Amino acid sequence: MFSIVSTPIFVSKYKFSFDLIIDDASHYQSCIIENLCNFLPALKKDGSYIIEDYRQPEIWNEKMDLPNEINISNLFKFIGEKKLFESNIINHSFQNDIFNRIKHVETFHGDTHASDIGILKF
Numbered sequence: 001m002f003s004i005v006s007t008p009i010f011v012s013k014y015k016f017s018f019d020l021i022i023d024d025a026s027h028y029q030s031c032i033i034e035n036l037c038n039f040l041p042a043l044k045k046d047g048s049y050i051i052e053d054y055r056q057p058e059i060w061n062e063k064m065d066l067p068n069e070i071n072i073s074n075l076f077k078f079i080g081e082k083k084l085f086e087s088n089i090i091n092h093s094f095q096n097d098i099f100n101r102i103k104h105v106e107t108f109h110g111d112t113h114a115s116d117i118g119i120l121k122f
Contacts, residue, residue, distance in 0.1 A: 021039050021043055
């Protein structure tokens with residue numbers, strides 16, 4: 001089973017420190033979810049969390065390394081609707097923390113079929 005890689009030193013040092021966080025990592029589903037869990041606590045009020053190319057795991061099977069986990073498109077949808085979802089990684093407590101902070105969710109489609117960008121505004 002996949003589990004969140006905890007970064008307590010980072011979070012304790014940088015909690016609510018950043019105005020903007022951009023995830024442009026490997027685009028594997030596990031990395032996108034892990035980064036969100038690890039770095040979202042470092043985002044300030046009125047900050048934005050951006051995930052580039054978030055649909056790549058839905059387009060390329062090799063990047064969908066957690067097939068039983070929520071896909072990122074649905075993750076954005078449920079966060080925007082403030083609707084709890086089932087996940088082995090993002091527990092309901094963390095989801096409620098997100099719902100209490102989130103102001104708006106936006107997604108944009110780029111010029112190519114895999115260049116979608118999602119923005120979580122807090």
